[in-house]
Each structure stands twice: as C-alpha cells, then as structure tokens.
Amino acid sequence: MLRYALKRLLSLILSLAVASVVIFVVIEIAPGDPASFMLGVNAQADTLAALRAELGLDVSKAERYFNWVGGMLVGDFGTSYTYRTPVSQMIADRMWVSLPLAIYALTLSTLIAFPAGIYAAARRGKPGDVAVMGATQLGIAVPNFWFAMMLVLVFAINLRWFNAGGFAGWENGLWTGLRSLTLPAIALALPQAAILARVMRSALLDILSEDFMRTARAKGLSHRQALWRHGVRNALIPVLTIIGLQFSFLLAGSIIIEQVFYLPGLGRLVFQAISARDLIVVESVVMLLVFAVIMVNFMVDLAYAAVDPRLRSRT
C-alpha cells in the first residue's frame, strides 16, 4: 500500500513539473507585453523599462520560469499587473469561495446520486428505475444556469429563504456563508448528480451480473443484502473516477454559476485576468487548478486502492 502511494506521489510531482513548463510556455507565446499594456501606447521607453524591471520581466525566460516556480513553492505568486496586489492574496480570497462551493456541490451531488443510482439498479426495468432514469436524463439535458435562475425565482424571490446573489463571507459564521452558497451549490450539483447516478446504476448493474453475486445469494443473502454487502463497494471504482473528474470541474468550471449569483470565485478571477492581460494571475490560477486536479486524482488513486485490494498488491 505504501509503495503504491509513493509511486502515485512520484507521478504527481512529475505531472506538476511538466504542467508548470507547459503553462509557462503557452502563456509566454500569447501576444501582448503586460508592461506596455499597463502603461498604454504613449508610454516613455524608460518608464516602460522601469516597470518591466519592477515586474521581473527584464530577465531571461528561463530565469523568469524558475523565479515563478520558486516563488510559488514558498507561497509567493508575484504581484498582479493590474491591481498591484499580491496574487497569492487574490487567489486565497477567491479560494475561500470556490473551494467550499465545490465541496458543497460535490457532497450534494453524491448524496443525491448514490441512493438514486442504487435504487434504480436494484429495481432495474421497473417503474422506479424508469422514473429515476427519466429524471437523470432531464438533469443532464437542462443547463445548470437555467436551474440557477429557477432556484433564484422560487427560493430567493418568492419564498425569500435565500439571497439571490452575492457572498456573505465566513466572518459572520459558518451558517451565513453556507447559506449564500446553497443555491449555487444546488444548481451545480443537480446535473452532476444526474451523471453520477447513471454511472452508479450502470456500474452496479455490471456487478449484479457477476458470479460472486450469485454466490452471495447461494449463501442465503437476500437480494438486497447481496446488493449492499457485495455490490456497492465493487461498483465504486468507476464512480470514484467520475467524482474525481467532477470535483476538478466544479472548482474551475463554475464561472457561469458564479456570474449568475455574483460570487467572487476563481472562475470570475481568471475571466477578468484574461481580459486585462494580467498574465501572472492567469498563470498562477491555472497552475493552482492543475495542482488541484492532480491532487484530486492522487486522492482518487488512493481511494481506489482502499476500495480494491487487488490494486494494493499489484502496483
């Protein structure tokens, strides 16, 4: 198990190194000099040079790469070209919104998908299955911003249970923060839950036709006992894969929902930074997202091994 974890860790570090190079190169290729962009077209040559020096743009590309990576390792992400504030601070502020939102949405989606998927699989072909599958079909087809607008209409405007948008911050207590994230989390979770429920159902159906399920029944387990004791854990592998993918998506891909609910999240930060040629912010956020994705995959790998003993010994 330890060897397996170390091996995954090594591959994690390598992936990060490769990703950082790729991100740096791609952003360098993009046209536009941040210094001249900031000072406008009429800037004096010496002012431009001074700003370039201040921003650390006057050294060789390789040196800039290592400055950037070295800085990130100690938590220094550089200074935003447009806002002149530390990028690390900007990202940290946004992370306090995006990370809880992603976790919240993923928790909701899992809580909905697991029972729905297991229920449908256990009643394959019966009305319950058909109903659940119909609902998931709808959940996949309807875009999440439409859900978002409907939720706002019903729960914020009519019932007034939640605010229609904005983020109240965590200073006023956990509940206040969670409350302002609830509607966005639901809007994000529903389509994800629909996908996850379908994956859970089909994974479980595959398992139900396995020989060992028949063995379990021959031992005297009822259909339901066999499903829970022998089916669900075996069905988790494909489900975990999807959960990992969904988390990565939720962290960075929630920009539309952030817009709908006026949430100061990572998605909006990247969007603004790209329009303002604030390359250092873009680089840092992208790198951070890559880091998050790779970390999630690492954790999914560990979860695989926890679920399936065959992976522990194989490696």
Next chain:
Amino acid sequence: MSLLQIKDLSLTIHGTQILKRINLSIEPGQIVAVTGESGSGKSMTALAVMQLLPNGAEVDGALQLDGQNLLNMPEVERCALRGASIGMVFQEPMTALNPVKTIGDQVMETILIHKAMPPAKARARAEEVLARVGLPTSRYPMTRYPHELSGGQRQRVVIAMAIALRPRLLIADEPTTALDVTTQAQILDLLKGLVSEYGMGLLMITHDLAVVADMADQIVVMRYGEVVETGATEHLLRNMQHPYTRMLFEASGHQVDLPASPEPQPLLEVENVVRDYRLPRKRLFDAPGHHRAVDQVSFTLNRGERLGLVGESGCGKSTLTRAILGLEEVQQGRISLDGQPVFTGHKPNLAVRRKMQVVFQDPYGSFNPRHRVARLITEPFHLLDTPPTGSDRQDRIAEMLTAVGLSPDDAGRYVHEFSGGQRQRIAIARALIIQPELILFDEAVSALDVSVRAQILDLLAELCATYDLTYLFISHDLSVVRTITDKVLVMQDGKIVEQGETEQVFTQPQHPYTRTLIDAAPSLPEIGQGAA
C-alpha cells in the same frame, strides 16, 4: 423419505420450455450426478433447487427438501434454507468470490447471515472449515484476498463457504471444469470425503463422464430438458438403455484413425528457447525480477507429423505458442520454420508467419461478430502478396467450407447463426484457407460438448488425410491428445519434462510429473459390456 425429491419439475423462462417433467431424488450420503451436453438443462435443474432462477422463470411440479416443498415457500424462508440447508459450489472459482473481501469474511458471512452462532464462534468455525478443505489458517490466513489464491484454492474457499453450516444437501455445478487435472482430482476427493463425513447428499452437475463414472452413486442423463435415463452407476454403465446415453459415452472416449505420418523431415525447429517476463520491482530502486515462462525448450516437429503439447495452466504452453507464432520475441534460442527464423531482428518474419495458422479455444470470441463468414475465413489472405480474387476467391471459400463439413451457402451468414461446433469448423476453415505448413490448435476442442468434440476430431483426422496437415495440438485434455497426435510433449514449469511417441508416453511415462498427470485424469470405464 428422500433428502431431495424432484417430482415432475417443469420450467419455462419467458415462455421457453427449459425443463420437462424432471424426476430425481437424492438420499443422505448419496452422490447423484446429472450429466448431459450444453443446453440439456442440467444447470437450470441445480438453480431450480436453489430457487435462484433467472427473471421470468415459471416452475411447475414439486421440489421437496426433507418433505418441505420449496416451490410454494416465501422468499424469506428460502433465504433461510440457502447456505444453511443447501450449499452450492459453482463452476468458475476465479469469479465466484467477491474480490474486495477477505476469504475469512466471506466464509464467516455464511455463518453470520443465518445468525447461526455469535461472531467469535463463527470465526472459529470458519477457521475449522477452511482447515477441513485444505486451507489451514497457519498457511492461508483468513485475511487473504481471493486474488492471492490459485483457482484450486479459491474453489476450496467456495466449498468452505458452502459447507460452513453443514448443509444436508450440497449442489456442485461443474465444480472442477475450470481446474487442472491434478487439482480436479484433489477437489473431487475433498467432495467425496465431505459427503461421507457429513452424510450430505451431493447433487453434482457435470458434463465430464469420466468424473461421473468415478464419483456418482446414481447417474441422471439429461437431454433437451428431459431426463432420458437414470440409474445406479454400476448398473447404468453396464446396461445403457437409451441410445443418447450410449452415444455420450462413446463420444467421450472417441478414437480417431490418423493416417501414417511420412518420413521425418524437420519443419518446425525450436532450439533452447527462453521467454522471460519482467516482474514489477519489489522496491523502488531494485532491479526488476524476471519470471521464466519458457525455459530452454527444444523440440522438432516434422512435416506431416501431429504433435501434442500437454501441461497444466501456467506451465508455459500459451507463451510457447505465442513465441512460435512470432507474436512475442524470445530472449534466447531460435525458432525456425522450414529453416527460416520466425523473428528477424526485432520484427516477426512475415514470410514465415504466412505459413502458420492458429485455431483458438473460444469459437465465438475469435471472430468479429459483424463480419460474414466469407470475410472471416478469408482473413489470412492479407498475409499473401497476391491474394486470390473474383471467382478464384469464391472457389477457395466454397472448397474450404465444404472441406470442414459446412455448405458453400454459409459464406453469407454471420457467426451468431452457427452453433459452437460449427463455429469451430469455421475457425478451422479460416486456418486452412491459405494452406499453411503448420497449424496450431490452442485448446481448440476444450469448449465443445463431447459429441461435437468427437465430430471435430473426426474432421481433423479427415483433413489430415486430404491435406497432409502438420499441427501442434495444445490441450490440457489428455484423452484427446492421446488419440489426435503422433508425438507428445509434456510441459511443467516452462520446461519440457518428457517427449516421445504419444502411445509410449501414455503407456510407459518416464517422468514422475507425466505419471501424476495421467493418474490424476479420471478415466472412462470400459462400457457396453453386457449391453443389449
């Protein structure tokens, strides 16, 4: 009163008649073998007794265990019977166990699910039954997972699960079909021992008549969902009444007449071949280990000769086959066909490759289901520089299909329209169509029913006479190899431990391993004596 009494049991699944008025009974301590070919309904009989029939099943008649009718029993009570009063052992030990639970947990589950004893006692009982089936916890801790055990060991775990609560009736559905002969002999001994020790009734489902004759007190022969003949083993073997029973036994011991092989003239030469597989590193910076799957193997196959290769699973048979076909490179040694190497540099030699064809075990899995037969059997043409076209191609297809006993009209059909035996004929036609110098049969008749197997063996003998075939026949089935080959190689742990004339090797085995193999294989009794 019988332990199990099946009276006029009929079964339909979604309207299709599967079983027709089956009658059989089992007494405590008795072994009843149900035999027949695929589709005879023998497995469904077992599942009917377990009441684990697929959806859409409708049962009629009576199924009594100790006088209790299982058919009109509520599901809760059936659950209480399964595992406690009736235990079941399945065919595929590799998949019959849950891969993510330890063997100890799985054996204990049988005990705990029936709340037969408190957990501590259940653990002790699980240890006891695992020891009884030959997996003492000192050597096979209960924390092992199924993937850490071999097929035979897994089957022992399945048996331990089935007998943990000492059921009065044990059902074994082809319990040794997936196992090697030596393992099969051990598992059959274990089952016999358990029956006499616990006084269980054993309902054994098997297609292997040698096993039947060896194990059973009573034999039930089934065909198309009907019992055609039943009786005490001794009596039935001596006085077979039904022609189908007689046909089954005759087909099981089927002998063919091979034409004499010509003057020895080397075709395939294998010299000191070694095939290593890299194993994963044990520690991060250690050099990776190697597993030697084929170890210094040398033999010569002469033109027109039929050579057998026998050995148990994992002995290197398949690896050697792949090496001969040039599918994998060998680490040492030389393989040449007609003097030309099968591997030149690091690439397979196409000039040699086109002189070899192969027929695999699974007659369905080795065909693309979306292609028609004509396209399937002409696949080897891509190996030729100038493949035949037009009417020449049509003629070749027609000739081959006729040669293997099919009709030229079958060229336009798809594989799923054919039975298993017909599919294997198509596979043979595909191998023959470019008239290769050498054909490899990799367990080519192992998946077939005995009567079909006999027909395919006859076909091979015929083809030998017509086309002067040279082949390497790889099989774990000694009786088949004995009749269909002139010479035989016995392989163990990657090495050829014995080779020689087939008859000689079988009658006077020199190597102890060959002797073990031959002794372990159950043999058919002499039949027909005193028969009408």
